[in-house]
Amino acid sequence: MARVELQEVSKSFGPGAAAVDRVSLSLYDGEILALLGPSGCGKTTTLRLIAGFEWPDHGRILIDGRVVAGDGHWVSPERRGVGMVFQDYPLFPHRTVRQNVAFGLHRLSKKEAARRVDELLEQVGLTPYADRYPHQLSGGQQQRVAIAQALAPRPSVILLDEPFSNLDAALRQELRLQVRELLKANRTSAILVSHDQKEAFTLADRIAVMRQGRIEQIGMAYELYSRPRTRFVAEFLGHTAVLEGVFQEEKKGVLTDLGVVPCAGALAASGEHVTVSLRPDSLVVDPHGPFRGAVESVVHEGDRVELAVRLPCGAGSITLRTYAPPDLVVRPGDTLAFAIVPDRVAVIS
Amino acid sequence: MRRPRLGYRPPLPLVAAAVIVALSAALPLVYLVIRAAEAGGPAVWQLVSRPRTLQLLCNTLLLALAVSSSATVIAVPTAWLLVRTDLPWKPFWSVATVVPLTIPSLVGGYAFVAALGSGGIVHQWLSRWGIGFSGVYGAWGAWLVLTLLSYPYVLLPVRSTLQSLDPAVEEAAMSLGRSPAGVFWHVTLPALRPAIASGALLVSLYTLSDFAAVSLLQFDSFTRAIYVQYQASFNRSHAAVLGLVLVALTTLLLGVDSRLRGNKRLDRTGPGGKRKAALVKLGKWRWLAVIALGLLVLAAVGLPVGVSAAWLVRGLAHGERVVVDLGIAANSFLVSLGAAALTAIAALPVALLAARYPSRLSRIIERASYIGYALPGIVVALSLVFFGARAGGLLYQTIAMLLFAYLVLFLPQAVGAISANLALASPNLENVARSLGYTPWRVFWRVTLPLITPGVISAGALVFLTAMKELPATLLLSPIGFRTLTTSLWGAVSEAFYARAAAPALLLVGISSLSLFILLRNEGMRR
Numbered sequence: 001m002a003r004v005e006l007q008e009v010s011k012s013f014g015p016g017a018a019a020v021d022r023v024s025l026s027l028y029d030g031e032i033l034a035l036l037g038p039s040g041c042g043k044t045t046t047l048r049l050i051a052g053f054e055w056p057d058h059g060r061i062l063i064d065g066r067v068v069a070g071d072g073h074w075v076s077p078e079r080r081g082v083g084m085v086f087q088d089y090p091l092f093p094h095r096t097v098r099q100n101v102a103f104g105l106h107r108l109s110k111k112e113a114a115r116r117v118d119e120l121l122e123q124v125g126l127t128p129y130a131d132r133y134p135h136q137l138s139g140g141q142q143q144r145v146a147i148a149q150a151l152a153p154r155p156s157v158i159l160l161d162e163p164f165s166n167l168d169a170a171l172r173q174e175l176r177l178q179v180r181e182l183l184k185a186n187r188t189s190a191i192l193v194s195h196d197q198k199e200a201f202t203l204a205d206r207i208a209v210m211r212q213g214r215i216e217q218i219g220m221a222y223e224l225y226s227r228p229r230t231r232f233v234a235e236f237l238g239h240t241a242v243l244e245g246v247f248q249e250e251k252k253g254v255l256t257d258l259g260v261v262p263c264a265g266a267l268a269a270s271g272e273h274v275t276v277s278l279r280p281d282s283l284v285v286d287p288h289g290p291f292r293g294a295v296e297s298v299v300h301e302g303d304r305v306e307l308a309v310r311l312p313c314g315a316g317s318i319t320l321r322t323y324a325p326p327d328l329v330v331r332p333g334d335t336l337a338f339a340i341v342p343d344r345v346a347v348i349s
Numbered sequence: 350m351r352r353p354r355l356g357y358r359p360p361l362p363l364v365a366a367a368v369i370v371a372l373s374a375a376l377p378l379v380y381l382v383i384r385a386a387e388a389g390g391p392a393v394w395q396l397v398s399r400p401r402t403l404q405l406l407c408n409t410l411l412l413a414l415a416v417s418s419s420a421t422v423i424a425v426p427t428a429w430l431l432v433r434t435d436l437p438w439k440p441f442w443s444v445a446t447v448v449p450l451t452i453p454s455l456v457g458g459y460a461f462v463a464a465l466g467s468g469g470i471v472h473q474w475l476s477r478w479g480i481g482f483s484g485v486y487g488a489w490g491a492w493l494v495l496t497l498l499s500y501p502y503v504l505l506p507v508r509s510t511l512q513s514l515d516p517a518v519e520e521a522a523m524s525l526g527r528s529p530a531g532v533f534w535h536v537t538l539p540a541l542r543p544a545i546a547s548g549a550l551l552v553s554l555y556t557l558s559d560f561a562a563v564s565l566l567q568f569d570s571f572t573r574a575i576y577v578q579y580q581a582s583f584n585r586s587h588a589a590v591l592g593l594v595l596v597a598l599t600t601l602l603l604g605v606d607s608r609l610r611g612n613k614r615l616d617r618t619g620p621g622g623k624r625k626a627a628l629v630k631l632g633k634w635r636w637l638a639v640i641a642l643g644l645l646v647l648a649a650v651g652l653p654v655g656v657s658a659a660w661l662v663r664g665l666a667h668g669e670r671v672v673v674d675l676g677i678a679a680n681s682f683l684v685s686l687g688a689a690a691l692t693a694i695a696a697l698p699v700a701l702l703a704a705r706y707p708s709r710l711s712r713i714i715e716r717a718s719y720i721g722y723a724l725p726g727i728v729v730a731l732s733l734v735f736f737g738a739r740a741g742g743l744l745y746q747t748i749a750m751l752l753f754a755y756l757v758l759f760l761p762q763a764v765g766a767i768s769a770n771l772a773l774a775s776p777n778l779e780n781v782a783r784s785l786g787y788t789p790w791r792v793f794w795r796v797t798l799p800l801i802t803p804g805v806i807s808a809g810a811l812v813f814l815t816a817m818k819e820l821p822a823t824l825l826l827s828p829i830g831f832r833t834l835t836t837s838l839w840g841a842v843s844e845a846f847y848a849r850a851a852a853p854a855l856l857l858v859g860i861s862s863l864s865l866f867i868l869l870r871n872e873g874m875r876r
Binding site: 051052053055076077078079080082083084086088090091092093094103104106107146149150152153155 | 777
């Protein structure tokens with residue numbers, strides 16, 4: 001059974017485009033789902049609708065099979081059993097770490113609450129800081145307290161609203177992995193809101209890409225990356241070069257200004273106008289490859305070389321990025337030959 | 350990013366409480382309109398178009414214009430001296446030039462009359478040598494006193510704008526061949542214009558609403574005329590109409606002010622890479638500057654305090670009863686305490702609703718709670734006297750009515766103080782508490798209230814201190830025989846018992862300094 005289910009949920013703030021537009025999605029038991037999209041795409045509003053901080057205009061929201069909003073039902077936030085972690089990780093300034101974590105345990109006996117708090121502080125590695133006040137902690141520590149606080153009452157679902165965006169980059173990556181472990185250890189289902197594809201890829205099992213209030217595509221990370229269904233998804237999830245063309249069944253490829261781009265699997269009808277997305281890993285350096293281009297820049301990254309190559313394309317030219325093994329000796333201005341890996345080309349109809 | 354907010358509907362009791370407060374705040378104005386309307390359109394027009402009304406309008410507007418111009422003329426050079434020059438003892442002058450804010454106009458007016466009025470210090474000297482002198486009253490006195498007390502309202506915004514101004518623009522102008530004076534006139538002054546305008550508007554508002562100084566100096570402005578009308582005649586419609594014309598004026602000024610504030614960003618420069626402007630070397634002029642500032646502070650602060658102190662000493666020497674009556678002090682204290690508690694509690698639902706549940710209704714409620722800003726004390730008092738005499742027979746001439754007037758007048762500052770505090774506390778804290786299983790009611794007690802306690806306390810303290818200084822409402826609405834510091838000071842000055850007024854005057858200055866201190870701390874909190 002789905003932990004959380006949204007059915008055709010819409011919400012708008014005043015006239016104009018809806019903030020959330022007919023969104024449907026399901027969160028399964030123990031799963032971590034990321035809502036990924038640029039700012040203003042409606043992902044945070046979706047989260048607030050689930051938590052009960054906003055009312056949907058249309059549609060239904062179910063938590064553990066119970067309708068919490070829609071159809072004339074309304075369950076207030078405190079009765080939804082949903083934990084929430086905010087971007088600004090608000091903590092109660094006049095309470096210690098221990099008291100903050102215990103805040104949601106008011107229904108437990110003192111002893112039980114203390115045991116639960118100790119357990120959580122251990123898990124987030126903050127046992128030595130139990131009696132400090134929030135202002136005596138670093139940003140990363142405060143965020144861990146906020147997560148422990150939300151996890152304490154064992155909510156069936158926890159909602160994370162850009163939880164790491166106020167932290168510096170190094171800390172962010174470390175904390176993402178910690179939080180994933182923590183959620184999995186507690187067998188907690190979670191929905192994460194993020195505008196950072198790396199964050200979504202690290203933390204989530206499934207990702208829903210949102211744009212202008214609607215879900216563009218939902219699926220596993222690799223699926224979205226390699227088989228984007230829209231140009232927006234392709235461009236949002238990492239570097240890509242997008243070309244228009246006509247699918248040609250007999251050539252097993254798409255005829256573009258660049259030439260025929262081969263692709264695996266017939267996803268379109270012959271003669272159909274399609275878009276292809278070329279990622280850096282769609283290209284390989286191959287002396288016998290059919291594509292030739294001038295190297296524009298070479299960046300040695302240690303374990304590999306990142307190349308930018310300019311290829312003639314129709315009347316003009318196009319710059320594609322690719323990676324090569326670190327032993328490749330090449331300089332800007334050199335001419336290189338490439339092949340395109342059919343399996344790694346995404347065709348968007 | 351959108352401002353975080355609570356998206357669910359506000360609890361009904363909160364809305365109900367806020368609506369009641371908003372209606373209370375609107376009551377005096379609404380009742381005044383009703384009273385004026387009862388007289389009928391033609392009668393109102395006849396009253397408005399009377400030569401007497403027009404003359405009052407002229408007097409009041411001219412005074413406001415004169416005071417705001419002279420305040421600007423004092424404030425702009427002072428601000429420049431404080432920010433851009435190597436003036437000696439700058440920290441001292443920075444504080445001293447703002448101190449006139451702590452002199453209530455009642456005390457300023459008293460000091461002027463006690464020095465230059467009939468029976469005042471100068472009068473006594475002159476009559477000792479047999480020179481006839483009837484005292485200085487009227488327009489000149491009112492202009493001088495109000496200018497000296499209100500110029501800091503221009504000085505403060507101009508000073509902070511000067512501090513935030515990027516000197517690079519001025520340096521560029523200079524490198525293009527402009528003289529320093531030309532740069533000031535063509536570059537610096539235009540940049541200061543918004544600050545000057547908003548300060549001058551505040552000064553005009555202060556002048557329009559002032560009752561104490563103009564009355565003591567017997568200058569015929571609206572507030573005094575309303576009071577005289579109220580005391581002398583039974584034609585109450587006339588007083589009501591005068592009150593409404595005055596409110597129309599203050600509303601107009603506030604409207605202009607809020608439009609100016611809308612453009613405030615224009616005069617701010619971006620952060621980063623900004624340097625301090627090089628200080629202008631005053632050279633031998635520095636001593637002239639020091640003397641000028643010294644005279645200013647002496648006139649604005651030294652004189653009121655000095656004159657009060659002189660009369661206190663004189664009174665002591667003549668064995669007069671100069672000590673503040675304990676009963677009167679207790680009256681002031683208790684009634685102000687009541688006003689503080691009432692207003693802070695009433696402000697709470699309004700501020701909460703506005704900050705946490707933004708909607709059209711909550712905006713209307715918040716605006717209504719600010720009506721008191723546009724209402725001079727005398728107008729609120731007048732309306733409530735009418736209301737009490739007709740509708741609230743039981744409430745007429747009771748402390749409850751006086752407290753109600755304070756509520757209307759001081760609600761804006763209380764809402765402001767609590768809102769400043771609420772803006773600091775993330776609403777997500779309340780959301781977290783909700784998602785951890787707390788009901789709205791428990792969230793209020795366990796989370797919101799502890800967070801905004803400092804704001805509620807400072808709102809109460811501000812109202813307490815302002816109520817202590819309030820004159821016109823206290824004068825009109827106090828029950829018979831109920832005297833406070835301000836009304837006893839007023840009474841003593843009216844009867845020319847200057848020595849008796851000295852102690853309450855000094856006490857009021859002290860109270861006023863405290864309230865300024867709290868206000869400045871609140872400002873700091875908001876930043």
